[in-house]
Amino acid sequence: MTTVLDKQTRDAAVHAFVIGVGAYRHLPGGSGPLMANTLGLEQIQEPALSARAFLDWLTGDYPHPSGVPLGSIELLMSTSDDPYRYDGHDIAPADLPNAQLAASSWIERCNANKANVTLFYFCGHGFARDHQYLLLEDFGQAPLNPMSTSIDLNRMRYGMARCEADTQIFISDACRQVKWDLLKTFDTLGDPLIPPIMGGNADRNTPVLLATRKGGTALGAPGQVTYFTQALLAALRGAGGEDPGNNDTWVVRYRKLADAVQDLLTYGPFGPATGERQCCRTDGESENVILGHLPGPPLVSLQIDYDPPESAEVATLSLDSSHRNFHQTRNQIAGPWQLKAPASCWYQLQASYLDGTSWSRPVAVLPPLPRVPAVHTRRSNAPSNLAPDAP
The missing domain is CATH 3.40.50.1460 (Rossmann fold)
Structure with a gap:
């Protein structure tokens, strides 16, 4: 048949x-x-x-x-x-x-x-x-x-x-x-x-x-x-x-x-x-x-890199979206941060450092393979497109 x-x-x-x-x-x-x-x-x-x-x-x-x-x-x-x-x-x-x-x-x-x-x-x-x-x-x-x-x-x-x-x-x-x-x-x-x-x-x-x-x-x-x-x-x-x-x-x-x-x-x-x-x-x-x-926002595989790579050991990252009721944190762990999050334009990425400094910026998590620009070790080293209000 x-x-x-x-x-x-x-x-x-x-x-x-x-x-x-x-x-x-x-x-x-x-x-x-x-x-x-x-x-x-x-x-x-x-x-x-x-x-x-x-x-x-x-x-x-x-x-x-x-x-x-x-x-x-x-x-x-x-x-x-x-x-x-x-x-x-x-x-x-x-x-x-x-x-x-x-x-x-x-x-x-x-x-x-x-x-x-x-x-x-x-x-x-x-x-x-x-x-x-x-x-x-x-x-x-x-x-x-x-x-x-x-x-x-x-x-x-x-x-x-x-x-x-x-x-x-x-x-x-x-x-x-x-x-x-x-x-x-x-x-x-x-x-x-x-x-x-x-x-x-x-x-x-x-x-x-x-x-x-x-x-x-x-x-x-x-x-x-x-x-x-x-x-x-x-x-x-x-x-x-x-x-x-x-x-x-x-x-x-x-x-x-x-x-x-x-x-x-x-x-x-x-x-x-x-x-x-x-x-x-x-x-x-x-x-x-x-x-x-689609029945709803797709789940997106996301990677956040660190530059230099050792900055992962001194930074705590968090990704939040009240729009999606989403919150995840990553403490000082070597290697890129790989996670899954529901698609949205409304996320906030925050980096907090051991010296007490921090910065945050909005990020969009959209299909198919979003990759957030590298997170730098110090707030003062963050590129302008990553932390536009950094001194």
């Missing part, structure tokens, strides 16, 4: 199409004939784990836009467990015929209401040329046209112009390496699943979030959710939150989401301990659409 949830509503709803591909028939270790040129690809575990994590977010703590609940999920999974089991059901493998069938069911539901939100998520192998190509389980089935069983994400987005839904979100957690074997192919590559048409819904929002830059690799630790999907889910759960009206109504909007994912990939825990971090990219045409409402 491909449909794992269908509330059969014609009211505004979110309709998701999720694909995870880690098992490939024609790559080494696959169940079918080996491709003559595997382009360096192997079987991988991470897509199934990542797609499942995305599903858990969808069915668990998805931050519904006001009045737009989850309406349906189409799911395809290709893993070493054949068939993949989800919620007590056997899930169809992510090959081209099943993807075409699932896309037909998906767009039919998406098309039922102009206020619907369509959400497409893919995790697996991918390549880039002029477009982004997402490789399905039967990639390489046709020896003379191995890319015929891949998804052309760009043309799929163009094809979604036939859909009435005004918000159409596309997320690709796949590599974007450019292979010479693809560059020299004089033909259209891939299948759009939803063929492009002339005209259609020209005013729709079509934000696209790509896991890496063109030519880049989508990374992940073996046997774990990919770094991009980890960062994406952290951003969706609050690290990409903002309060645009300054009225404590927290939402996740497209542009802040993309910025938060990149910050988390670059500076956060979602990346290799050494070496280059990946850079996500955006595409499509979109206003800064609201992707979800």
Whole structure:
């Protein structure tokens, strides 16, 4: 089966199409004939784990836009467990015929209401040329046209112009390496699943979030959710939150989401301990659409540094917010102060020293990864932007 949830509503709803591909028939270790040129690809575990994590977010703590609940999920999974089991059901493998069938069911539901939100998520192998190509389980089935069983994400987005839904979100957690074997192919590559048409819904929002830059690799630790999907889910759960009206109504909007994912990939825990971090990219045409409402201010991971580091041993810090009913203190302890606090612009940071001097300043604690400027040893050494009234 491909449909794992269908509330059969014609009211505004979110309709998701999720694909995870880690098992490939024609790559080494696959169940079918080996491709003559595997382009360096192997079987991988991470897509199934990542797609499942995305599903858990969808069915668990998805931050519904006001009045737009989850309406349906189409799911395809290709893993070493054949068939993949989800919620007590056997899930169809992510090959081209099943993807075409699932896309037909998906767009039919998406098309039922102009206020619907369509959400497409893919995790697996991918390549880039002029477009982004997402490789399905039967990639390489046709020896003379191995890319015929891949998804052309760009043309799929163009094809979604036939859909009435005004918000159409596309997320690709796949590599974007450019292979010479693809560059020299004089033909259209891939299948759009939803063929492009002339005209259609020209005013729709079509934000696209790509896991890496063109030519880049989508990374992940073996046997774990990919770094991009980890960062994406952290951003969706609050690290990409903002309060645009300054009225404590927290939402996740497209542009802040993309910025938060990149910050988390670059500076956060979602990346290799050494070496280059990946850079996500955006595409499509979109206003800064609201992707979800958060139930309240997100909990923010905050780091306060000391300069020089030994100043931590003579300073007592406190972070307070009457707005959030929050108070934490840190006595003379070596190392940066790492803590979590609910997001707000209204915090007061105070430093008290062993010689009896002190200073305080307002600080904002906002997602995704705020870092307070260094706290200096002496009040007289505090920089002007940290303690503006210091003598």
